Amino acid sequence: MALTACTDKNPFVQEWNTPYGTAPFSKISEADYKPAILKGIKERAAEIEAIVSNPEAPTFENTIAAFENSGQLLSKVTGVFYNISESDATPSIQALVDELTPVMTAASDEIFMNKALFERVKAVYENSADLTREQQMLTKELYEGFIQNGVGLDEAGQARFKEINSALASLSQKFGNNLLAENNAFKAETGVTVSAYPDFMTSCPDRAAREKAFKAYSSRGNNGNENDNNAIVLEIMKLRTEKANLLGYKTSASYILSDKMAGNPETVDEFLSKIMAAAMKKAKEEIYDMQKVMDEDIKAGLLPAGSKIQPWDWFYYAEKVRGRKYDLNEDLTKPYFQVDSVRKGVFYAAHKLYGINIEEAPEVEVYNPEVKAYKLTDADGSFVGIFYSDYFSRDTKRGGAWMNNFREQYIDTDGNDVRPVIVNVCNFPPATEETPSLLSIDNVQTAFHEFGHALHGFLSKCTYSGVSGTSVKRDYVEMLSQFNEHWAFQKEILSHYANDYRTGETIPDELVEKIGNALKFNQGFMTGELCAASILDMKWHELSAEELAGFTDAQSIRDFETKVCKEMGLIDEIIPRYRTTYFNHIFNSGYSAGYYSYLWSEVLDCDAFEYFKENGLFNEEIAMKFRRTFLEKGGSEEPMILFEQFRGKQPDPGALLRNRGLE
Ligand SMILES: [Zn+2]
Numbered sequence: 262m263a264l265t266a267c268t269d270k271n272p273f274v275q276e277w278n279t280p281y282g283t284a285p286f287s288k289i290s291e292a293d294y295k296p297a298i299l300k301g302i303k304e305r306a307a308e309i310e311a312i313v314s315n316p317e318a319p320t321f322e323n324t325i326a327a328f329e330n331s332g333q334l335l336s337k338v339t340g341v342f343y344n345i346s347e348s349d350a351t352p353s354i355q356a357l358v359d360e361l362t363p364v365m366t367a368a369s370d371e372i373f374m375n376k377a378l379f380e381r382v383k384a385v386y387e388n389s390a391d392l393t394r395e396q397q398m399l400t401k402e403l404y405e406g407f408i409q410n411g412v413g414l415d416e417a418g419q420a421r422f423k424e425i426n427s428a429l430a431s432l433s434q435k436f437g438n439n440l441l442a443e444n445n446a447f448k449a450e451t452g453v454t455v456s457a458y459p460d461f462m463t464s465c466p467d468r469a470a471r472e473k474a475f476k477a478y479s480s481r482g483n484n485g486n487e488n489d490n491n492a493i494v495l496e497i498m499k500l501r502t503e504k505a506n507l508l509g510y511k512t513s514a515s516y517i518l519s520d521k522m523a524g525n526p527e528t529v530d531e532f533l534s535k536i537m538a539a540a541m542k543k544a545k546e547e548i549y550d551m552q553k554v555m556d557e558d559i560k561a562g563l564l565p566a567g568s569k570i571q572p573w574d575w576f577y578y579a580e581k582v583r584g585r586k587y588d589l590n591e592d593l594t595k596p597y598f599q600v601d602s603v604r605k606g607v608f609y610a611a612h613k614l615y616g617i618n619i620e621e622a623p624e625v626e627v628y629n630p631e632v633k634a635y636k637l638t639d640a641d642g643s644f645v646g647i648f649y650s651d652y653f654s655r656d657t658k659r660g661g662a663w664m665n666n667f668r669e670q671y672i673d674t675d676g677n678d679v680r681p682v683i684v685n686v687c688n689f690p691p692a693t694e695e696t697p698s699l700l701s702i703d704n705v706q707t708a709f710h711e712f713g714h715a716l717h718g719f720l721s722k723c724t725y726s727g728v729s730g731t732s733v734k735r736d737y738v739e740m741l742s743q744f745n746e747h748w749a750f751q752k753e754i755l756s757h758y759a760n761d762y763r764t765g766e767t768i769p770d771e772l773v774e775k776i777g778n779a780l781k782f783n784q785g786f787m788t789g790e791l792c793a794a795s796i797l798d799m800k801w802h803e804l805s806a807e808e809l810a811g812f813t814d815a816q817s818i819r820d821f822e823t824k825v826c827k828e829m830g831l832i833d834e835i836i837p838r839y840r841t842t843y844f845n846h847i848f849n850s851g852y853s854a855g856y857y858s859y860l861w862s863e864v865l866d867c868d869a870f871e872y873f874k875e876n877g878l879f880n881e882e883i884a885m886k887f888r889r890t891f892l893e894k895g896g897s898e899e900p901m902i903l904f905e906q907f908r909g910k911q912p913d914p915g916a917l918l919r920n921r922g923l924e
Contacts, residue, residue: 267296273338274300279626281636281647283682284341284667286628291353294342298361301335302368308332309372312381319381321392325400328382329725330674339365340667340682347665348686349629349657363430370426373410374419382407395897399725402896405520411508418507425504432497437849439488443481446488450477456660462576468564475573482842483815490842491815497848502806514802517854522736522861522900526803529857533799534829535914536860537792539923541830543785548834551578554585572834579783587782589775591701597772598705599762600652600689600698606705606758607712608635610748614884615720615892616640622647631655631691632684637719646670646681646719652708653698654688662687662707664714664731664742671726681730683718685711697762702776706746713745714738720892728896735855737900739862740869741891747870750776751878781922786835788921793829793837795857798847800825802854818842860917865904867916872908 267274272288274297279285308331315323346358372378386404389397411422444455451474453461458478465471482490498513505516514526523529551570555578558564570578583589608619618638625634631653637645649667651658667682687707692698700708714731717738723729731738748754752773759768800821812818818841826837839846846852869887876883890907904912918924 267300271297271300273297273334273341280622280624281644281680281682282668283625283634283647284628286341286626289341291351291357294338294357295361297338298335298342298365301332301338302365304334305332306368306371309375309378313375313377319384321385321389321396321400324381324385325396325403326725328378328403329399329671329727344665344667344684345628347659347663348651348684349655350659351657363427366426366430370410370423373407374412374423376412379407379412395724395728398897398899399728402727409508409516409520414507422504422507425500425507429497429500429504432493432500433849436482436490436493436497437845439490439493440482440843440845440849442488443484443490443843447477447481459576462573463580465577468574471573471577472571479572479836479840480842483819483840485815489815490848491818494818494841494848495809495812498801498804498812499806499809501802501853502804502809506806511805512803514799514854517802520734521855522734523857526799526854529799529854529861530796530803532861532864532914533792533796533857536788536917536923537796537829537831539918540785540788540792541832543923544789544832544835545785547579547582547783547785548832550582551575554578554581570834572836575786575834579786583779583782587775587779589772589779594702594768594772594776595699596761596763597759597768598700598702600700602758602760602762603700603705603708604650604652606749606754607708609757610709610745610751610754611712611716613754613879614748615716615888617645617719619648629655644680646683648715648719649682649684651684651686652689653691655691658686658688660688662711664711664718666718666730669726669732670718670721670723670729672724681718681721683715685715687711699762702750702779705749709746709749710742713742716745717741717892717895720888721895722893723895723897725897730895733896734900735851736858736861737865739859740865740900743859743863744866744869747866747873750780753879784921784923788923789831789835790838792860793826793831793835794839794844795860796829797822797825797837797839797841798844798852798856799854801841801847863920864912864914864917865900867920868908868912869904870920871916 269275271293272285273293277283277285309328312324312327312331317323342357342361346354350358382400382404386400389400392400411419414422448454451461451470453474455478458474461474462471465474482488501513505511505513508516510516510519512526514529518525518529523532548570551574555564555568555570555574559566559568611617611619616639618640619635620638622634622636625636625647627634627649629651632649632651635648635650637648639645663686665684665686667684668679670681671679673679685708687704689700689704689708690698718730721730726732731741750773752770755768755773760766761768812821822837822841831837846856847854852858869891873880873883873887886907890903894903901911915924
């Protein structure tokens with residue numbers, strides 16, 4: 262017991278007398294997390310108990326605000342713990358995550374199934390007319406959170422609900438582990454890693470090798486071996502549907518979408534089918550262009566007569582068409598995108614649009630020598646927040662790129678505006694002996710994307726952390742990150758940052774134009790595979806319990822996929838970006854009935870960007886309107902209302918099609 266006791270010496274229970282109250286990483290050791298988390302859970306439980314046993318009638322302050330203020334110690338620890346566990350995880354940290362996550366989930370279940378607490382929340386919710394809008398939104402979020410987590414169920418129902426949650430957690434983990442094993446098997450078979458697959462398919466002239474790689478790639482998790490995911494998928498789907506049924510929804514999709522911006526599955530289906538139609542129209546033109554190049558290869562005797570474009574030919578011939586049409590070679594652009602220059606560009610765009618200033622903050626401690634700390638201030642000099650930039654891949658970091666808060670923005674009980682501490686984590690290539698870190702066009706977009714999320718967190722001007730910054734609906738959150746991507750390759754921004762690291766020369770106009778054209782290239786395919794995966798996700802979650810009972814084996818899953826792809830109008834040369842047995846987003850991550858969110862948000866960001874184009878790209882007034890309407894508001898208002906306030910109308914789905922060159 263002595264080992265896990267949380268003493269006064271534990272850095273998490275001490276006040277952090279550091280610059281801007283940032284975490285004192287050098288004082289935190291791995292042994293500090295567990296006792297601090299357990300103490301944090303205990304403290305929160307006592308705080309919740311105090312709310313429940315308050316003899317006074319429930320009010321916003323003594324119930325909702327008190328709930329908001331509970332668990333401060335726990336947030337302080339988990340803010341550090343979960344960031345480090347993703348970006349700088351040793352095996353012992355990973356073991357701690359495995360040990361502590363179920364404990365925290367159970368503690369959270371305990372709260373959201375607490376009927377006495379819910380009765381108080383409900384009383385405030387039903388009498389919320391006089392609250393501020395932000396208070397109403399926070400109360401509603403909390404109220405719905407309780408309902409969605411099964412507070413209304415009887416004892417047997419709650420027990421089953423918890424059972425399902427815990428079964429789903431381990432099934433998801435199994436799905437992910439199987440996929441990891443299948444990815445490794447793919448590499449062993451083909452010599453190509455999963456992340457290098459598109460590059461391989463683009464550059465490999467050996468058609469038989471491409472076909473082999475395509476077939477191995479697209480059958481991951483579906484090989485009838487010990488890592489087969491078919492049975493797991495069916496079990497996950499049956500449990501998810503049972504959970505939805507318990508709460509009174511017919512399908513998992515209608516349960517999940519009930520509190521999202523889109524609201525219901527029908528709206529999403531209709532939205533996706535229009536995008537699909539536009540994408541397929543374009544994809545057919547793309548095939549025509551590629552077939553012409555293939556016909557030349559046939560003529561040259563490289564391929565047998567009558568060869569037609571197949572799914573494993575797409576990347577390869579698209580690249581050939583791209584080379585001819587746009588003549589863009591990334592070896593020419595990379596020297597302009599040295600990582601420090603790109604970060605400068607990211608900061609400059611934020612300065613130009615929103616007036617904020619960003620400077621290095623060497624006085625702030627970082628958790629890894631590769632991380633850099635920055636201080637953000639507003640145009641009037643007031644403090645905005647602290648930003649950590651953690652850009653390079655390393656062994657202790659998981660793949661992908663993300664933004665996260667170490668501390669969220671809110672007004673504390675003494676009336677102080679607590680400013681956020683935010684990190685952007687990416688997996689950019691580190692410097693080599695010959696060159697500094699040079700970014701691809703895709704990497705540059707990622708840097709702008711993640712800083713878009715960061716701005717959403719930094720510029721937040723809310724009172725409650727439950728609705729501040731990026732605490733918004735899942736199908737809205739990507740709007741702010743994707744919006745920021747639009748600035749990456751604007752000439753005014755590029756001229757400020759895209760300098761050749763060897764000569765200092767600014768990127769030539771001709772190259773800027775080529776990048777612009779290339780971004781619209783192959784969009785029939787790119788949009789088609791993304792949209793197809795989004796539809797496949799929806800169709801799985803729109804199945805009822807009776808329909809799912811008809812699925813018995815792997816073949817029934819294949820038949821379902823085939824039927825869904827046919828009905829959506831997907832052409833044979835394209836497959837969904839993810840097929841069922843390797844669709845990690847929806848079976849092992851939070852994106853079930855939610856993969857459409859990227860496209861949904863894209864309509865919003867493209868339409869908002871068109872408003873800038875109509876009024877002058879760097880129109881200060883519009884930029885400030887954008888900041889005030891979206892970036893400051895977090896989840897304190899419904900996103901559709903915010904959008905209409907900004908744009909004066911509902912979003913136009915055509916904006917996405919125009920931006921992708923599909924209309
Ligand atoms: Zn994002």
